[in-house]
Amino acid sequence: MVALKKKVSLTGIKPTGNLHIGNYFGAIKPALELAKTYEARYFIADYHALNAVKDAAVLSANIREVAAGWLAAGLDAERVVFYRQSSIPETFELATLLMAFTSKGLMNRAHAYKAAVQANVEKGEDPDAGVNMGLFTYPVLMAADILLFDSDVVPVGKDQTQHVEMAQDVAESFNFNYARRDVADAEGDRLGLKIPSALVRENVAVVPGLDGRKMSKSYNNAIPLFCTEKQLRKFIMRIVTNSQSVEEPKDPDGSQIFLLYKLFTSVEEQAVLAARYREGGMGWGEAKEELFRVINRELTPLRERFNAIMADPAKLDATLAQGAEKARSIAAKTLLRLRKIIGIQ
Numbered sequence: 001m002v003a004l005k006k007k008v009s010l011t012g013i014k015p016t017g018n019l020h021i022g023n024y025f026g027a028i029k030p031a032l033e034l035a036k037t038y039e040a041r042y043f044i045a046d047y048h049a050l051n052a053v054k055d056a057a058v059l060s061a062n063i064r065e066v067a068a069g070w071l072a073a074g075l076d077a078e079r080v081v082f083y084r085q086s087s088i089p090e091t092f093e094l095a096t097l098l099m100a101f102t103s104k105g106l107m108n109r110a111h112a113y114k115a116a117v118q119a120n121v122e123k124g125e126d127p128d129a130g131v132n133m134g135l136f137t138y139p140v141l142m143a144a145d146i147l148l149f150d151s152d153v154v155p156v157g158k159d160q161t162q163h164v165e166m167a168q169d170v171a172e173s174f175n176f177n178y179a180r181r182d183v184a185d186a187e188g189d190r191l192g193l194k195i196p197s198a199l200v201r202e203n204v205a206v207v208p209g210l211d212g213r214k215m216s217k218s219y220n221n222a223i224p225l226f227c228t229e230k231q232l233r234k235f236i237m238r239i240v241t242n243s244q245s246v247e248e249p250k251d252p253d254g255s256q257i258f259l260l261y262k263l264f265t266s267v268e269e270q271a272v273l274a275a276r277y278r279e280g281g282m283g284w285g286e287a288k289e290e291l292f293r294v295i296n297r298e299l300t301p302l303r304e305r306f307n308a309i310m311a312d313p314a315k316l317d318a319t320l321a322q323g324a325e326k327a328r329s330i331a332a333k334t335l336l337r338l339r340k341i342i343g344i345q
């Protein structure tokens with residue numbers, strides 16, 4: 001019996017800042033889980049980051065730290081394809097090709113562009129003030145990232161499905177123009193662009209930040225994933241609490257300390273601590289110390305792996321180069337197929 005070929009999952013990772021606990025539970029762990037059932041591909045979206053990060057030293061550091069962070073968190077570069085977007089020139093050739101099948105009206109509807117325009121209008125400025133073509137055409141480059149590798153699914157949050165929908169629209173426009181279909185011929189070669197699907201992560205945990213809102217770098221309420229043990233304790237001690245005294249019973253489900261605790265512990269550990277909350281006699285300081293203990297327990301081995309990877313930049317570069325070599329072998333075949341379709345031999 002011939003084994004069925006695994007479907008392809010593609011995940012983009014934008015290097016715009018240090019990874020934090022929210023990234024770990026909201027993106028990294030769910031994405032790595034897909035490698036068990038999909039042919040997984042992960043890329044560092046460094047050209048996407050250029051729209052926001054224009055300091056060369058900062059961008060270079062972010063790329064290395066994000067790559068090392070995913071490896072430390074469990075990404076196995078031998079089993080998956082792991083590469084930097086900038087190492088795959090076929091991505092940018094495909095983006096140019098796709099421009100011819102992408103309407104300006106579609107780009108006008110992109111969430112990021114609309115948000116920038118709205119912010120400008122509210123400030124009484126020109127609607128396109130500060131908007132560069134990198135931001136405006138962001139969805140086309142993202143479509144190229146996705147379509148180049150014949151991706152079946154792209155894991156996204158509910159607020160990010162538009163990126164995949166736009167890639168679908170562009171691919172369908174291309175296929176329609178050349179009377180191609182999203183199927184393969186008798187030899188197994190694709191006749192057009194594969195239409196990807198968004199894999200919406202319904203059950204991904206919403207990680208509370210230091211102030212109770214969703215953990216986010218933009219809110220400045222995040223706990224860095226690879227900070228030192230001393231720094232980790234300081235961050236946890238900054239978690240906002242109410243004025244309840246030590247003696248008062250407390251509602252565990254209403255405490256962001258406990259909500260964070262649940263992410264790092266077993267059901268049994270959660271039951272024990274929840275009972276202590278409800279009984280009274282435990283202050284917020286003690287609850288934070290217990291939270292620090294369980295977070296540090298899980299993050300210590302990750303931190304050690306991260307530091308070891310960052311201490312050997314040559315090995316990290318080699319890992320990404322090997323991934324790029326695998327990725328380019330796939331990308332070259334896609335571009336050869338598309339060049340034949342459009343009449344450029």
